[in-house]
Every structure is written in structure tokens, then in C-alpha cells.
Amino acid sequence: MKRFKTTRRNFLKGSAFITSSAAGTGLLVGANPELEAAPASPQDAAKDRKTALAQCPYCGVGCGTVIQTENGKIVSMRPDKDHPTNYGLQCIKGLTAAEPIYVDRLEGDSYVRKDVWAEWKKPDHGDLGYVTKTKGSFDDEHFVRVPYKEASVMVAHKIAHFAKEFGGNSIALYGSGQLTMEGQYLENLFMKGVLGSNTIEANARMCMTSAVTGYFATLGSDTPPLAYDDIEMCDMLMHFGHNARESHPIIFWRAADHKKKNDIPTVVVDPRRTGTVMGYEDINPKNTVHVPILNGDISFLNSLAHVLLKEHPDVIDWDFLKEHTAGWKEYTDGVLRDYSPEQVQDRMGGPNHD
Structure with a gap:
């Protein structure tokens, strides 16, 4: 083998089951050595099956997956026990990633607004430019x-x-970074080649425009200098608007395992009391902090900097700031002037926190 380096309710139920099973049986990184050490092997595969290593196509965690095909069809997808990201673990999304390929969508149903469909069923399909009268409402009755x-x-x-x-x-297309290369090729072929439209946008660019700009400004590179191994090396972990337990389960499982083994404090800044918050609280509620601000992550971070500057200046590496950063003096002056916890409370919203 050559190595290359369904409904929301059901999904959430499946994720909750797998997460609880993993936590309950110790199926987390390091809890079972066989999950880390056992190599991915095609020995159990039938002779006429082909095995390849791939990456899960869903979220950006990048879990290693072992795919087996038979007669050109995927018959098995399982986590790669050798992969340094997931160590043989995989969430319900990755475990069922091949299933949508074989769904005959043409045999299913679609939801169309009633008034649009009524217009379409008129002789000669009525007014093709008809605009729905229920725009903005997503009640089932429409x-x-x-x-x-x-x-x-x-x-x-x-x-x-x-x-x-x-x-x-006049026709626009909004794509996704989760599309395959073939899917993106077909999108461009249809939009540019057939319709003659260059009105194409994607979540991938909209998302990374702000992120990469921030990376270059703060780190001098378009990627953050981090690795998943940092999770197991950290002394404290913070999530900002990130419900890892649902959106990136493998990251949550690794973080939860590290918290369970080393009793590290965790902070979740999110207006909702998410599964991530509750999962950390189940491990140790005493060092799990939930900050339910409605907005203002920057204000919150600057208020933390204000407290450090005022009350704990000894923990700041002043030599590093002076030698490797620009504008640090202006930043610290501005934080001390405008970002005390009392000053930012109103702009952040949410309950008061000491």
C-alpha cells in the first residue's frame, strides 16, 4: 500500500453517543496504547479489495482515514491508527463520510416555496422571474x-x-472549501464556461481573508506556528466561539483527555453553554470557566492584558516584546487607558463576571 502524506438531530445524537462512549471507556489519546501503536493494516481485507490512506473530507482537523474499495466502490472507511492527528479515533462524520456518495439524490424530494411552485405550475411556467412573497421566512407552512x-x-x-x-x-455561486477539486472544477466550468459568469465567491476566501491578514500582521506568516501536539503540552486551554465537541470532536477528545490526565484549567468564551463547556465541567467543574459574553472577543482579550499589566507585570516577557514586536508601547498604553474590565463590560454584554 502506497502511503500518501443526515439530519442534524441524528448527527448530534450520534456525536453525543460516540463522545460519551469515548469518555466512558477511555477511548482517548493515551488511554489505550493499542490505539496509538497498532499500525493500520490491510491484512483483514479481502484480496480483491484495494486499500488507500486518505484524509477525512469533512472539517479541517485532517484525520487520517483508511479507505477500502471493491469494484470501484468504497466498502469501508475506518480511522488510521498511525495518523498523528486522530490516533485511530474518528467522529461520526468521518465514519460515515462515504455514505452520501451512494445516495441517489434524484430519487429524493426538495423543498420549494409554495408560491414559487404555484407560479411554476401555471401555463408556460408563469413568470420565471417571480419573487416569493414569503422571502425571509422559513416556517414550514411556506x-x-x-x-x-x-x-x-x-x-x-x-x-x-x-x-x-x-x-x-447576474447569477452568482457561493462555494465551499470542503468541495473536492473535481467539484470546484465543475463549478468553474459551469459558471465561467457555460454561463459566462465570474460572479463566484467561496467561504474559503471570505474566511481566510481576515485570518491571513491577521496572521501576517502578528506572526509574519500566513499560517499560525502551531501543531496539534501543543494541546498535550499546554498548561491552559482557551476556546473563543469554538464548540469543539460538536464541530471538531477529535480536537475536543484530545483536549479533554489532557485535562483529565493533568487537570489543566480550560476557558470557553461563548454566549452559549455548549457541549464543550459541559464536557469540561464533567471532568472538573472547579477549573472550568465559561465566559458567556455576547460579543467583543478583542475587548475581552485586551481586558485580560490590562489586568496582567496592572497586577502581574512580572509574568510579561518584556525583553521579547522590545526585541521582536512593533508597536508594543502604543498597545500597552492603549490597553491601560481604555480596556479595564469595568470599561469593557457594557460593550461585551452578558452577565457580570468578577
Whole structure:
């Protein structure tokens, strides 16, 4: 083997089951040596199966996955016990990642707004430019289930109508960083080659525009100098608006295991009391802090800096600041002037915290 370096309710139920099972049976990093040391092996595969190593296609954690195919079809996906990211663990998303490939979507149903569908069913399909009267409302009463094939025909006619009436650029496409290379190629081929539209945007660019700008300004590079191994090396862990237990379960499991073994404090800054908060509290509520501010992460961080500057200046590496950072004097002066905990409370919202 060559190595290359369904509903939301059901998903959440499955995630909760796997998370609780992992915590309850010690299926976390280091809890069972066999999860870390046992090599991924195709020995149990049938002779006519092909085995390849790949990366889970869902979230950005990048878990290693062992894929087996038979007659060109994926018949097995399991976590790679050798992979340094997930060490043989995988969440419900990764374990079922191949299932959507074999769903016949053309046999399913779609939801279409009732008034739009009623207009479409008129002679000659009525007004193809019709705009729904229920725009902005997503109550069930405004929708009707129709066969996917029929709905796709309606969409195709509307696309053709707008392209002819207003030009290809009147039609926009919003993509995703989770698309495969083949999917992105087809998107571009359709939008640019067929419709003549360059109105294409994606979450990947919108997300990274702010992130990379911040990385360059603060770190001098477009990627943060971090590794997952830092989780097991840290003395305290903070999450800002990050419900890792649901969105990145492997990260949460590694962090929870580290907290359980070393009793590190954890802080979750999130207006919601999420599964991440409750998971850490289950391990040790005494050193689990939940900060439910409504907004203002920067204000909150600057208020922490204010307290450090005022009450704990001895923990600040002043020599490092002077030698390796620019604008530190202006920053510290501004923080001391404008970001005391009392000054930022109103702009952050949420309950008072001492």
C-alpha cells in the first residue's frame, strides 16, 4: 500500500453517543496504547479489495482515514491508527463520510416555496422571474415537498431565464472549501464556461481573508506556528466561539483527555453553554470557566492584558516584546487607558463576571 502524506438531530445524537462512549471507556489519546501503536493494516481485507490512506473530507482537523474499495466502490472507511492527528479515533462524520456518495439524490424530494411552485405550475411556467412573497421566512407552512427531478428542472429554467434576461454575471455561486477539486472544477466550468459568469465567491476566501491578514500582521506568516501536539503540552486551554465537541470532536477528545490526565484549567468564551463547556465541567467543574459574553472577543482579550499589566507585570516577557514586536508601547498604553474590565463590560454584554 502506497502511503500518501443526515439530519442534524441524528448527527448530534450520534456525536453525543460516540463522545460519551469515548469518555466512558477511555477511548482517548493515551488511554489505550493499542490505539496509538497498532499500525493500520490491510491484512483483514479481502484480496480483491484495494486499500488507500486518505484524509477525512469533512472539517479541517485532517484525520487520517483508511479507505477500502471493491469494484470501484468504497466498502469501508475506518480511522488510521498511525495518523498523528486522530490516533485511530474518528467522529461520526468521518465514519460515515462515504455514505452520501451512494445516495441517489434524484430519487429524493426538495423543498420549494409554495408560491414559487404555484407560479411554476401555471401555463408556460408563469413568470420565471417571480419573487416569493414569503422571502425571509422559513416556517414550514411556506414550503412544499416536490420531487428532486421536477425541482431541478424548475431551477434550470430559471437560470436560463436570468442569464438571457440579465447576462451571465447576474447569477452568482457561493462555494465551499470542503468541495473536492473535481467539484470546484465543475463549478468553474459551469459558471465561467457555460454561463459566462465570474460572479463566484467561496467561504474559503471570505474566511481566510481576515485570518491571513491577521496572521501576517502578528506572526509574519500566513499560517499560525502551531501543531496539534501543543494541546498535550499546554498548561491552559482557551476556546473563543469554538464548540469543539460538536464541530471538531477529535480536537475536543484530545483536549479533554489532557485535562483529565493533568487537570489543566480550560476557558470557553461563548454566549452559549455548549457541549464543550459541559464536557469540561464533567471532568472538573472547579477549573472550568465559561465566559458567556455576547460579543467583543478583542475587548475581552485586551481586558485580560490590562489586568496582567496592572497586577502581574512580572509574568510579561518584556525583553521579547522590545526585541521582536512593533508597536508594543502604543498597545500597552492603549490597553491601560481604555480596556479595564469595568470599561469593557457594557460593550461585551452578558452577565457580570468578577
